[in-house]
Amino acid sequence: MIKCVLFDMDGVIVNTEPIGYKANQDMYKALGIIVPDSVYNTFVGNSDKNIVAKLKDLYEISLTHEELLEKQYEYYFKAFDTSDDVELLPGVKDLIIDLHSSGIKLIVASSASNAKIEKVFTRFGLHSYFDAKLSGEDFEFSKPNPAIYIEAANQSGFTKEECIVIEDSTNGIKAAKAAGIYCIGYESGLSIPQDTSEADIVITDFDQLNSNKIKGLPRTVII
Incomplete structure (x- = not known):
């Protein structure tokens, strides 16, 4: 029986893309780059730190890694704090409440920084539902490396067999599968299109899930 759900954040819980x-x-x-x-x-x-490293590899940027990372946070937090367009994905909070009420443990395992996770969880009142929050900035390698999901489990x-992952990105799904964890791919239609073909099942609406269905995975048929 499934006893823990490992959530990605961006594109699964909240649409910050x-x-x-x-x-x-x-x-x-x-x-001055394109x-x-x-x-x-x-x-x-x-x-974020791995994106910055890739930018430094691809483009001639005079800023240090740390300076570029701070610059990225500066632009992101300004946009987050001043935008009214940041919303939870439809149905996800109802699912989170249902899972939490049924005794299923919830952990977020996001590539976002700790500061970004805290901002999202505070803005939408999610802290009380989750037992742990893991950030990609605390791991040497990003998804598709499975380290963050191995640690979350x-x-x-x-056991890994008692956990599932909900992911929307190609890299995240690859990370979950490399960690040996059952993965639900989520296609919201609101994010940058991703290849979800490696997910065990794919959903397009959180109404397709509830605590009873998730507890019964992988035997449950999700329609």
């Missing part, structure tokens, strides 16, 4: 895209494009313009969507899309699911206190 539009403001993240705008903030990053504004920063790229200020830096990052085409074909390159930008490969960043989805990566931690360890912190759950349950």
Whole structure:
């Protein structure tokens, strides 16, 4: 029986990708670089520090790694704090409440920084539902490396077979599967299109899930 759900955050719990895209494009313009969507899309699911490292590898940027990371946070937090467009994904809070009420442990394992996770959880009142919050900035390698999901499963206190992951990105799904954990791919239609073909099942609406269905995975049929 499933006893713990490991949530990605961006694109699963909250739709921050539009403001993240705008903030990053504004920063790229200020830096005098052009990052085409074909390159930008490969960043989805990566931690901020690894995205910065990739930018430094691809472009001539005079800022140090630390300075560029701070610049990225500056643009992102300004966009987050001033935007009314940041919203939870439809149905996700109802699912979170249902899972929590049924005794299923919840852990977020996000490539976002700790500061970004805290802002989202505070803004939408999510702290009380989650037992742990893991940030990609605390791991050397980003998704698709499985380290963050291996650690999340360890912190759950349950076996990998008693955990599932909900992910929306190609890199995140690859990380979950490499960690040996059952993965639900989520396609909201609101985020940058991703390849979810490696997920065990794919949903397009959180109404397709509830605590009873999740507890019965992988035997449960999700329609």
